[in-house]
Amino acid sequence: MSTDTEHLPAPDSVSFGRFTAAAAAHGDVTTDEGVLNERGRDYWGVGGVAGLLLRPHGRDDIAPIMRLASEHGVAIVPRGGASNCSGGMMPAAGRVLLDLTGLNQILDIDVENHRARVEAGVINSDLQTALAPHGLCFSPDPVSAHLATVAGNIIENAGGPHALKYGVTYNHILSVDVVLPDGSTATFSADDEGPDLLGLIIGSEGTLGIVTEATVALRPIADVTHSLMGAFASAREAADTIAAIIATGVVPAAVEWLDRAGIAGLQQFYDTGYPLDADSIVLIDVDGTAAEVARDQAVVERVLRERATEVRIAEDEKDRDALWYGRLNAPNSVVQSGKGFFIGDVTVPRDRIPEMQQAIQATAARHSDGLLFIAVCGHAGDGDLHPTTFYDRDNPLAASALEAANNEIIEAALELGGTITGEHGVGTEKIQFMTKRFTPVEIAAQRSIKKAFDPAGLLNPGVVLPGQSAEEPDTSAFGAAVRDALAGTLTPDTGASLTAGDNTDITVNLRNLSLVVGAEATIESINRYLDEQGVTCGAIPAVGTDRTVGELVATATGTEREHIRHALLGADVALIDGQQPARFGAETMKDVAGYDTKRLYISAHGAFGALASLIFKIAVNA
Numbered sequence: 001m002s003t004d005t006e007h008l009p010a011p012d013s014v015s016f017g018r019f020t021a022a023a024a025a026h027g028d029v030t031t032d033e034g035v036l037n038e039r040g041r042d043y044w045g046v047g048g049v050a051g052l053l054l055r056p057h058g059r060d061d062i063a064p065i066m067r068l069a070s071e072h073g074v075a076i077v078p079r080g081g082a083s084n085c086s087g088g089m090m091p092a093a094g095r096v097l098l099d100l101t102g103l104n105q106i107l108d109i110d111v112e113n114h115r116a117r118v119e120a121g122v123i124n125s126d127l128q129t130a131l132a133p134h135g136l137c138f139s140p141d142p143v144s145a146h147l148a149t150v151a152g153n154i155i156e157n158a159g160g161p162h163a164l165k166y167g168v169t170y171n172h173i174l175s176v177d178v179v180l181p182d183g184s185t186a187t188f189s190a191d192d193e194g195p196d197l198l199g200l201i202i203g204s205e206g207t208l209g210i211v212t213e214a215t216v217a218l219r220p221i222a223d224v225t226h227s228l229m230g231a232f233a234s235a236r237e238a239a240d241t242i243a244a245i246i247a248t249g250v251v252p253a254a255v256e257w258l259d260r261a262g263i264a265g266l267q268q269f270y271d272t273g274y275p276l277d278a279d280s281i282v283l284i285d286v287d288g289t290a291a292e293v294a295r296d297q298a299v300v301e302r303v304l305r306e307r308a309t310e311v312r313i314a315e316d317e318k319d320r321d322a323l324w325y326g327r328l329n330a331p332n333s334v335v336q337s338g339k340g341f342f343i344g345d346v347t348v349p350r351d352r353i354p355e356m357q358q359a360i361q362a363t364a365a366r367h368s369d370g371l372l373f374i375a376v377c378g379h380a381g382d383g384d385l386h387p388t389t390f391y392d393r394d395n396p397l398a399a400s401a402l403e404a405a406n407n408e409i410i411e412a413a414l415e416l417g418g419t420i421t422g423e424h425g426v427g428t429e430k431i432q433f434m435t436k437r438f439t440p441v442e443i444a445a446q447r448s449i450k451k452a453f454d455p456a457g458l459l460n461p462g463v464v465l466p467g468q469s470a471e472e473p474d475t476s477a478f479g480a481a482v483r484d485a486l487a488g489t490l491t492p493d494t495g496a497s498l499t500a501g502d503n504t505d506i507t508v509n510l511r512n513l514s515l516v517v518g519a520e521a522t523i524e525s526i527n528r529y530l531d532e533q534g535v536t537c538g539a540i541p542a543v544g545t546d547r548t549v550g551e552l553v554a555t556a557t558g559t560e561r562e563h564i565r566h567a568l569l570g571a572d573v574a575l576i577d578g579q580q581p582a583r584f585g586a587e588t589m590k591d592v593a594g595y596d597t598k599r600l601y602i603s604a605h606g607a608f609g610a611l612a613s614l615i616f617k618i619a620v621n622a
Helices: 012-021 035-039 059-072 124-134 149-157 197-201 235-247 260-266 291-307 317-328 330-337 350-366 398-415 431-437 440-451 476-487 522-531 551-557 558-567 596-599
Strands: 027-030 054-058 075-079 095-099 106-110 114-118 173-179 184-189 212-218 223-231 256-260 280-288 310-314 338-343 372-381 383-391 506-509 512-519 570-576 582-585 609-617
Touching: 012 027, 012 059, 012 260, 035 054, 035 095, 059 095, 059 106, 059 173, 059 212, 106 609, 114 124, 124 149, 124 383, 149 212, 173 197, 184 197, 197 596, 223 235, 223 317, 235 256, 235 280, 235 350, 256 260, 256 317, 260 330, 260 372, 280 291, 280 317, 291 310, 310 317, 317 330, 317 522, 317 582, 350 372, 350 383, 350 398, 372 398, 383 398, 398 431, 431 440, 440 476, 440 582, 440 596, 476 596, 506 522, 512 522, 522 551, 551 558, 551 609, 558 570, 558 609, 570 596, 582 596, 582 609
Parallel strands: 054 095, 075 095
Antiparallel strands: 027 054, 106 114, 114 212, 173 184, 173 212, 223 280, 223 310, 256 280, 256 372, 338 383, 372 383, 506 512, 512 609, 570 582, 570 609
């Protein structure tokens, strides 16, 4: 399915030539076809060949480059570390590949205040190396950290194994400097009043603006980290054990998952060290001070020994490296094996992981004529699974089997209340599933966001959004509100409805640690219910308890707004255009499908429509 901007008419040669001549004052121009081919492809080799590659001289050159692109109608495709796994950049003739890897300066490390200012092209692992002597780290730790840039982390809302305890990129970005498609500049901060535009930029896959600089929050490196492994006779036992551990109030730093097919399959390529008779294994990190680790490890070990068929404990670095080797060495070993492989990305609520694993293995069995096996691994604490499909490159049935299997896996995730991508992004790979993940109303609202930021569709075209369908309703009022918010001219309408319907229901899912609450429920009633369940929600304050939760979210400021930002998972809304119902977000802990539209409803005073219900993360009382 094509997108609105996938087939943008290329600028005429005169316009492209004028852009090239003018842009040369702001960057190094390359037209060598070999370079264009190599730099225009992502981790999987997906991409294309741009008309030229432009390396800005510095971050201050990006705004004039974008002004020139807007003036001459030239599409810009930003490129960072190219570790993307979803076809997230599509250079083509008549488009310019804007290579940001040269913007790699760490501008400041503020040790006292635990923050750093960095340019867009700083490699994640390089930042970690620079921070380590100060006893600090940047929490996002994707497996691609040696390739991924900080701006890449931001536009994909990267997570990693330790996102369960420390959160995804969204939770660690204090502000970003952005060049918008028309060449204007903006700074979006976590503590801005009004709609959360920073949250909208995060996870937007480089389609709304180009991040040039970011201020990131840092945390101290834990004094001690210990690892544990539990082997289980069934996926259900493994999932129940994870739920039991979390129910104790202990929050592990990481909970990783690998299934029987994955262990057996990977054993063909290298010795994983894991028990071959286990249906599933779970790897768990606990970290903190020595006292905290001793306390948490004892709890986790007790729960594991009650349920697991085998338990292993690793306390020093050598033993920890050995325990994690089987999980983390998979990509390198598979590449060396010469087998074809594809790493998928779906997320389901934590308690649906066993059903998702079963669905994946049923898919593998259906396509055994074209595939070798599918290994299920991933971040079990977040429900974010990476089914990794292996095949022989010379099997003529492999290509069609791989495509069919990937499609079936995504369909299964949606049926289980999950989403199409937890951290890899939609890119071009998953555009066809956007209309299954979202209704026409929800797609139309996201299209209005894109048009508000990029009216001409010149920034990273062909990514995220499907082609416009006749079923999409008019969302012009929603789009006008986005434009006003972007311009800083959005003023609260005192007569706007903050909530829709009369939903006062309150439901806690203890296995998934999520709260679904009607927007008309009062803060007092929610707090009372949470107390009864023995859980807390950071978004729900102890003051102003006569307010409804919808009013709280729609009018939040200061500390209340900050707490809502970090706890909000989803929102059911009535769009301002005709009060059409829509849902943005879900009960999944990770979700980077489409634009994070729910962020607009924070502190918006009903400008985008009324809130009907809300979904938040919760924690078990310690």
